[in-house]
Amino acid sequence: MCLACCCCCCCCFSAHGFGTVDQWPEFARCVSSQYPTLLHMNVGVFCMAVCSQNLSVVGVNIQLKVKMEAHAFGFNDVCTFESFQKVWKHYGYSGDLEEMRREQFARMKGMTYLDHAGTTLFPQSQIKGFSQDLAENVYGNPHSHNPSSRLTHDTVERVRYRILQHFNTCPEEYTVVFTSGSTAALKLVAESFPWRPADPTEPGSLFCYLTDNHTSVVGIRGVASQLGVPAIPVQLEEVEQTAQATSETNGAAREGNQTPHLFCYPAQSNFSGRKYPLCYVKGIQCGKLYPSTKKTGRWCVLLDAACLASCSLLDLQAHPADFVPISFYKIFGFPTGLGALLIRNDTAGILRKVYFGGGTASAYLAGQDYFVPKASVASRFEDGTISFLDIIALNHGFEALEGLTGGMNNIKLHTFGLARYTYILLSSLLHGNGLPVVQIYSDTTYDDPDAQGPIINFNVLDAKGEIIGYSQVDKLASLFNIQVRTGCFCNTGACQRHLGISDQAVKDNLQAGHECGDNVDLVNGQPTGSVRISFGYMSTFQDCQTFLKFVVDSFVQGPVRVDEERLASLRAGPPVGETAHRPPAPCCNGLPEAKMDTEGSGGVGKTPSDCVREERVPTAAAKALKSEDVSATLTNIFLYPIKSCAAVEVREWPLGQSGLLYDRSWMVVNVNGVCLSQKQEPRLCLIRPHVSLQRSELSVSAEGMDTISIPLEGGPGEQQTQQVCQSKVCGDRVQTLDCGEEVSAWLSEFLGKQCRLIRQRSQSRRDMRKGRLQGEQRASLSLVNEAPYLMINRASLQLVQDHIANRVDSGVCQQFSTEQLIDRFRANLVVSGAQPFEEDDWTRLMIGHTPFQVVGRCGRCQMIGIDQETGARSREPLQSLSACRDGKVTFGIYLLHQPSGQQSTLSVGFPIIPEVASAAADLTVHSNS
Numbered sequence: 001m002c003l004a005c006c007c008c009c010c011c012c013f014s015a016h017g018f019g020t021v022d023q024w025p026e027f028a029r030c031v032s033s034q035y036p037t038l039l040h041m042n043v044g045v046f047c048m049a050v051c052s053q054n055l056s057v058v059g060v061n062i063q064l065k066v067k068m069e070a071h072a073f074g075f076n077d078v079c080t081f082e083s084f085q086k087v088w089k090h091y092g093y094s095g096d097l098e099e100m101r102r103e104q105f106a107r108m109k110g111m112t113y114l115d116h117a118g119t120t121l122f123p124q125s126q127i128k129g130f131s132q133d134l135a136e137n138v139y140g141n142p143h144s145h146n147p148s149s150r151l152t153h154d155t156v157e158r159v160r161y162r163i164l165q166h167f168n169t170c171p172e173e174y175t176v177v178f179t180s181g182s183t184a185a186l187k188l189v190a191e192s193f194p195w196r197p198a199d200p201t202e203p204g205s206l207f208c209y210l211t212d213n214h215t216s217v218v219g220i221r222g223v224a225s226q227l228g229v230p231a232i233p234v235q236l237e238e239v240e241q242t243a244q245a246t247s248e249t250n251g252a253a254r255e256g257n258q259t260p261h262l263f264c265y266p267a268q269s270n271f272s273g274r275k276y277p278l279c280y281v282k283g284i285q286c287g288k289l290y291p292s293t294k295k296t297g298r299w300c301v302l303l304d305a306a307c308l309a310s311c312s313l314l315d316l317q318a319h320p321a322d323f324v325p326i327s328f329y330k331i332f333g334f335p336t337g338l339g340a341l342l343i344r345n346d347t348a349g350i351l352r353k354v355y356f357g358g359g360t361a362s363a364y365l366a367g368q369d370y371f372v373p374k375a376s377v378a379s380r381f382e383d384g385t386i387s388f389l390d391i392i393a394l395n396h397g398f399e400a401l402e403g404l405t406g407g408m409n410n411i412k413l414h415t416f417g418l419a420r421y422t423y424i425l426l427s428s429l430l431h432g433n434g435l436p437v438v439q440i441y442s443d444t445t446y447d448d449p450d451a452q453g454p455i456i457n458f459n460v461l462d463a464k465g466e467i468i469g470y471s472q473v474d475k476l477a478s479l480f481n482i483q484v485r486t487g488c489f490c491n492t493g494a495c496q497r498h499l500g501i502s503d504q505a506v507k508d509n510l511q512a513g514h515e516c517g518d519n520v521d522l523v524n525g526q527p528t529g530s531v532r533i534s535f536g537y538m539s540t541f542q543d544c545q546t547f548l549k550f551v552v553d554s555f556v557q558g559p560v561r562v563d564e565e566r567l568a569s570l571r572a573g574p575p576v577g578e579t580a581h582r583p584p585a586p587c588c589n590g591l592p593e594a595k596m597d598t599e600g601s602g603g604v605g606k607t608p609s610d611c612v613r614e615e616r617v618p619t620a621a622a623k624a625l626k627s628e629d630v631s632a633t634l635t636n637i638f639l640y641p642i643k644s645c646a647a648v649e650v651r652e653w654p655l656g657q658s659g660l661l662y663d664r665s666w667m668v669v670n671v672n673g674v675c676l677s678q679k680q681e682p683r684l685c686l687i688r689p690h691v692s693l694q695r696s697e698l699s700v701s702a703e704g705m706d707t708i709s710i711p712l713e714g715g716p717g718e719q720q721t722q723q724v725c726q727s728k729v730c731g732d733r734v735q736t737l738d739c740g741e742e743v744s745a746w747l748s749e750f751l752g753k754q755c756r757l758i759r760q761r762s763q764s765r766r767d768m769r770k771g772r773l774q775g776e777q778r779a780s781l782s783l784v785n786e787a788p789y790l791m792i793n794r795a796s797l798q799l800v801q802d803h804i805a806n807r808v809d810s811g812v813c814q815q816f817s818t819e820q821l822i823d824r825f826r827a828n829l830v831v832s833g834a835q836p837f838e839e840d841d842w843t844r845l846m847i848g849h850t851p852f853q854v855v856g857r858c859g860r861c862q863m864i865g866i867d868q869e870t871g872a873r874s875r876e877p878l879q880s881l882s883a884c885r886d887g888k889v890t891f892g893i894y895l896l897h898q899p900s901g902q903q904s905t906l907s908v909g910f911p912i913i914p915e916v917a918s919a920a921a922d923l924t925v926h927s928n929s
Contacts, residue, residue, distance in 0.1 A: 090413035116536030122333030197228035211493030259297035271494035273455025332397030357383025432558015469521030659788035787894035
């Protein structure tokens with residue numbers, strides 16, 4: 001800086017009321033925000049430019065101090081409970097919310113649960129009351145007439161009445177038909193509605209639905225279309241723009257035309273939480289609103305209340321929909337597998353049921369086509385014995401909910417307040433360069449609890465404005481026990497509208513390997529889904545705070561900034577009383593361009609639905625192999641005898657039929673036989689197994705525990721399990737042997753929960769999926785997720801380590817040694833390659849004289865964020881891996897041994913000779929754990 005600039009700087013600095021040197025950064029920020037064009041100037045020019053402004057010293061001083069105060073009003077200042085209380089008074093219930101959370105939901109300790117739109121959680125008092133009820137009463141089959149059966153019948157009828165009471169109606173107006181869930185209720189309507197195809201003499205029925213509907217609603221189209229009934233998707237704008245002042249014309253036409261039509265819409269969108277006007281019910285029924293204005297007949301309305309009923313009241317006396325499907329686990333958390341269809345009695349008579357089951361007949365003949373249904377609507381539609389114990393549990397659900405919260409209106413205001421506060425702070429977050437941190441998909445501004453439910457849908461953006469795939473967000477959230485939902489949420493229509501996905505793009509994405517429910521979050525640079533958080537009645541401000549700080553700590557680049565205008569609106573706050581429903585205005589249009597990430601993602605201990613892989617067909621060029629004289633060396637060999645437990649490093653080890661001998665031959669399961677992984681139980685990494693081939697035993701040790709041993713190949717203490725293991729390994733059923741009580745007691749004591757150790761039966765064969773094999777090739781797997789061997793390259797490891805080091809220098813993360821990173825990536829084989837990620841292009845390789853085939857890249861999950869020495873969680877190295885791979889989270893390749901009969905042992909120091917494809921196929925599969 002020149003002398004003149006220094007003088008100018010000092011004069012400007014002191015003139016504006018900043019007395020000490022340590023106030024210079026604040027001074028610079030204040031002036032640069034006042035004069036944005038000066039932001040990128042050097043310091044001297046910056047100060048000269050400020051001084052050149054024709055403003056009085058006093059005026060500038062005042063403006064700068066105002067700006068300084070505004071900047072001081074930052075994220076940490078507003079992300080406090082005191083700040084929340086200033087803008088929203090409806091928090092909690094009559095008692096202490098934190099105490100209620102501790103007493104009723106102790107199992108949530110250390111967890112931030114934000115998927116209440118998926119299912120809410122049940123309180124301890126509900127289960128206790130239900131258990132006591134079962135212990136004190138005998139409930140018989142309600143189709144019998146003995147005293148225990150009459151008790152069941154009377155109790156079930158009492159529950160029916162209580163459900164109708166909850167929705168402000170009565171048995172004279174509605175009938176409760178129990179189903180296995182909301183989807184079953186919708187299917188019942190689809191199969192019973194009197195669809196009438198058009199013919200030359202009479203007009204036909206129409207099936208119409210808002211495009212923002214759950215898949216199970218749109219699925220009614222399959223039944224209607226098969227009967228020749230047109231299915232018409234409807235946009236919200238079409239409904240509102242065609243509203244008519246009166247319905248006299250249509251009402252008269254309806255008297256002469258009773259053709260039945262069905263219009264379906266959600267009371268609340270499960271995608272965005274938008275609440276649709278309940279006045280549509282009467283508007284459609286009376287012919288005032290499109291599509292009833294275009295087609296005369298009897299218009300019935302199906303109001304999907306599954307999402308709304310979880311946190312809000314539905315008054316069926318004011319809004320008498322003809323059919324209302326509901327799902328009880330979304331309201332109470334328990335029982336699952338139970339829903340209901342509320343049928344308006346005036347409409348029930350038009351339904352036509354074909355199948356008849358036990359309990360539905362007044363009389364029928366087995367030898368003739370003679371059947372007379374029961375008069376009761378519920379009896380006609382409830383085939384077989386209802387789930388009467390689950391229905392009785394609903395009574396305890398109502399008792400608990402009312403006792404803990406005081407009613408649904410309190411729940412609505414409490415959950416909306418949390419959602420609104422989170423929405424404003426989340427939408428206010430800015431990267432250091434001023435670009436937003438998230439893109440929120442909403443049709444409201446969260447200022448009216450009657451127009452918006454407690455759901456926030458968004459995607460995270462990097463500092464370039466490009467979308468970070470939802471799968472990466474989910475993995476990092478899981479690492480810190482934050483439960484969110486990702487994907488399209490079984491609502492393709494809303495997903496397409498908000499994310500700007502065309503019909504053709506949906507078809508193209510399927511061809512590219514993306515299916516509903518998988519982890520392929522970006523295709524051709526565009527998002528396939530988003531992230532959804534939702535609040536429930538036991539949610540607390542701490543849940544909001546934890547989530548917001550997670551977003552800031554994990555994704556904000558540069559010092560976090562906030563949008564001052566949004567924070568001002570946060571301080572102002574909306575009206576908190578009952579407000580009239582008003583049409584919401586869209587607030588998000590379009591999407592930032594996103595980087596391409598077609599790499600899929602995966603992890604350890606996946607459920608069957610999670611273990612979806614992405615595969616691409618190799619091009620002709622990729623199939624043309626050429627031998628490359630690339631040299632590398634095998635530097636480390638690891639086996640993991642117990643899945644998800646600590647590694648055993650060896651210098652030399654024999655190969656078995658399914659990988660390294662005894663690699664992942666055992667796994668720990670919970671009381672229900674479900675596999676435990678480090679994602680649920682990080683302390684598994686502290687369990688250290690050791691295989692002794694000489695003594696033919698597996699020993700298990702951990703700090704503070706005595707060492708325990710079991711035989712490698714079984715013994716008198718083992719008993720074969722009576723059924724196929726239901727935990728499955730990446731969707732595959734596994735035949736197992738139980739390893740006995742002694743080791744199970746040892747594991748249960750160490751982990752603090754009941755669990756058992758099981759071993760894969762030697763007679764049981766688990767085949768690798770055909771999609772990764774060639775021709776008639778077969779491969780046997782142990783308890784790994786995907787493939788027999790996982791290999792990583794030290795050169796690739798070094799690149800990730802360099803990225804981490806850069807972040808360490810910026811003060812945003814910790815440093816890792818090479819050995820620590822090797823531990824976290826949990827590979828079987830570690831090699832010293834020449835170039836980072838050169839292994840991505842390998843198709844085959846020789847390790848010593850043993851040939852291997854490459855069968856895909858390893859998609860990484862949040863488990864690499866677990867310190868294998870302590871069980872502590874961190875965001876690294878997942879964040880740096882994504883950064884250095886342009887959003888991809890693949891690291892390492894899967895190998896399949898190709899038996900040659902020449903060698904059955906691998907040793908450290910063996911040379912690596914790979915074959916490289918000219919254009920390698922891009923195959924991504926998931927980690928083995």
